[in-house]
Amino acid sequence: MIQVHEVIKTFDGKEVLRNLNLNVERGTIYGLLGANGAGKTTTFKLISGLLQPTAGTIRFSGEVIQTQNRKFLKEMGVLIETPVFYEHLSARENLEIHLAYMGCDTADIDNSLQVVGLADTGEKPVSKFSLGMKQRLAIARAISHAPELLVLDEPVNGLDPMGIRQMRELFLSLVKDQDMTILISSHILSEIEHIADKVGVLVNGHIAKEVSMSEVRKSCPEGLEDYFFNIMSGGAQG
Amino acid sequence: MKLLSLELKKVNIISYCIAAFAIFACLLGLTYIFAWVPSLGTADPNAVELFSTYSGIAAMGGAVGLMAVSALASAMGYRYVIKEYSGANAILLFTYPIGRKAVVWEKIKLLLLFVSATTFVCTFGGFIVFALTGHMFSLVDDNLQLIDIALALRNAVVLACLTDGIALCSLRIGFIRKSNSMTVISAILLSMLLVNLATDINQSFTTVFYLSVVILVIGLLLTFNMAQIVENMEV
Ligand SMILES: Nc1ncnc2c1ncn2[C@@H]1O[C@H](COP(=O)(O)OP(=O)(O)O)[C@@H](O)[C@H]1O
Ligand SMILES: [Mg+2]
Numbered sequence: 033m034i035q036v037h038e039v040i041k042t043f044d045g046k047e048v049l050r051n052l053n054l055n056v057e058r059g060t061i062y063g064l065l066g067a068n069g070a071g072k073t074t075t076f077k078l079i080s081g082l083l084q085p086t087a088g089t090i091r092f093s094g095e096v097i098q099t100q101n102r103k104f105l106k107e108m109g110v111l112i113e114t115p116v117f118y119e120h121l122s123a124r125e126n127l128e129i130h131l132a133y134m135g136c137d138t139a140d141i142d143n144s145l146q147v148v149g150l151a152d153t154g155e156k157p158v159s160k161f162s163l164g165m166k167q168r169l170a171i172a173r174a175i176s177h178a179p180e181l182l183v184l185d186e187p188v189n190g191l192d193p194m195g196i197r198q199m200r201e202l203f204l205s206l207v208k209d210q211d212m213t214i215l216i217s218s219h220i221l222s223e224i225e226h227i228a229d230k231v232g233v234l235v236n237g238h239i240a241k242e243v244s245m246s247e248v249r250k251s252c253p254e255g256l257e258d259y260f261f262n263i264m265s266g267g268a269q270g
Numbered sequence: 271m272k273l274l275s276l277e278l279k280k281v282n283i284i285s286y287c288i289a290a291f292a293i294f295a296c297l298l299g300l301t302y303i304f305a306w307v308p309s310l311g312t313a314d315p316n317a318v319e320l321f322s323t324y325s326g327i328a329a330m331g332g333a334v335g336l337m338a339v340s341a342l343a344s345a346m347g348y349r350y351v352i353k354e355y356s357g358a359n360a361i362l363l364f365t366y367p368i369g370r371k372a373v374v375w376e377k378i379k380l381l382l383l384f385v386s387a388t389t390f391v392c393t394f395g396g397f398i399v400f401a402l403t404g405h406m407f408s409l410v411d412d413n414l415q416l417i418d419i420a421l422a423l424r425n426a427v428v429l430a431c432l433t434d435g436i437a438l439c440s441l442r443i444g445f446i447r448k449s450n451s452m453t454v455i456s457a458i459l460l461s462m463l464l465v466n467l468a469t470d471i472n473q474s475f476t477t478v479f480y481l482s483v484v485i486l487v488i489g490l491l492l493t494f495n496m497a498q499i500v501e502n503m504e505v
Contacts, residue, residue: 077361077505080365081364082361082364082365082504082505083504083505084504099502102366102367102368102369102370103367104367105365105366105367106367108365110361110365112361113358113361114358115358115362116357116358116359116361116362118280120282121279121280125279129276129279129280132272132276133276133366133368134366134367135367135368
């Protein structure tokens with residue numbers, strides 16, 4: 033569904049991504065792991081057309097992404113870094129505006145709000161929302177127009193453990209019941225390992241290691257953290 | 271049209287309407303004070319002359335209105351255009367499958383509509399209220415004639431163009447650094463440069479007219495340039 037091929041991105045001569053290759057298959061969850069500053073957000077911005085690659089190509093459903101042709105954005109639900117809203121409007125009104133921009137008038141707003149647990153916020157303006165509620169609303173916004181691909185950059189930031197768990201279940205059900213594909217990033221291993229089918233580790237702007245979770249479970253039942261610990265201490269370069 | 275109604279929903283237009291009404295009320299109050307000046311027996315014959323005719327009072331009110339609305343327009347322009355293209359706001363806006371330029375122009379349309387209407391209502395509307403009450407209670411040592419109202423109408427239209435031009439120019443200047451203060455300060459400076467001319471609008475109408483057209487055209491050209499920058503912007 034997404035093919036990132038030999039992508040380089042430089043900011044003012046500083047190379048942030050170098051020869052990045054990444055493949056996300058339809059109907060799967062791809063987890064992008066990386067420390068702060070590794071280039072996760074930059075990767076996601078490139079995939080959603082907010083940045084132009086300095087070199088290399090990115091394909092979405094086989095077509096090369098170009099910033100001039102924005103049609104592909106209709107099929108993407110994007111949540112990048114700290115989301116913003118029209119603070120004087122309610123959750124529902126924010127979603128209405130979003131859907132109108134998306135050119136999608138058949139969507140079920142109530143359902144989107146309900147699955148993230150914001151069904152009872154009513155007329156309350158978003159300015160009165162807590163951080164966690166805003167994050168939930170951002171997730172509702174990203175899924176509301178039923179996109180084919182969800183691009184979620186650290187989507188559970190600011191959520192409590194209960195919320196994190198709810199969102200995890202939501203993501204799994206979106207893939208299972210609505211055939212969505214999810215690209216999700218985090219700097220915390222445990223957030224990813226329970227849901228991802230495949231994990232890529234971004235170090236200094238390129239994928240240092242890519243494994244499927246089934247492989248991890250086979251060779252290291254203790255989980256992702258131990259898997260990486262074994263690899264790192266086993267002489268593989270970090 | 272659909273885009274325009276969306277934009278309208280997004281801005282907190284009520285707060286700007288309140289500000290516009292406040293300008294209207296202050297300007298109206300100021301107009302009555304102008305009319306009162308000649309009876310204070312000041313030594314300045316210019317002031318006495320200016321403030322003893324309806325057309326003079328209208329011009330003065332228009333000039334003050336120009337400054338006030340320019341400041342409001344730049345504040346609105348910052349909140350509503352520049353801020354939408356900075357940081358996380360731009361990320362949200364750019365994830366929509368619609369032309370970026372089209373959205374810029376919808377925002378500009380709405381801004382100009384609001385600014386023109388506010389300038390017109392504050393200057394011409396204010397003058398009408400004043401002129402009618404002034405005529406009724408003989409506040410001014412001058413006969414209210416139809417020509418006074420016609421002139422005020424003509425001047426209000428030109429001032430609306432001028433404020434639009436100032437708003438667009440200050441918007442582009444503020445956009446350079448995405449800065450609120452730069453937007454507002456440039457609007458205030460521009461309007462201060464032009465305010466003298468605006469008080470003279472009855473004597474040198476052609477100059478003010480052509481200047482307004484020129485400034486509006488410059489503003490529009492600058493906006494074309496801004497839309498092009500937005501089109502290729504990375505966030
Ligand atoms: N617009 C930009 N200009 C210059 N440097 C940037 C820009 N965006 C990101 N960077 C740099 O790129 C690197 C990767 O950033 P980012 O993609 O945000 O990492 P992550 O999301 O993994 O924390 C950082 O060193 C950051 O400073
Ligand atoms: Mg990041």
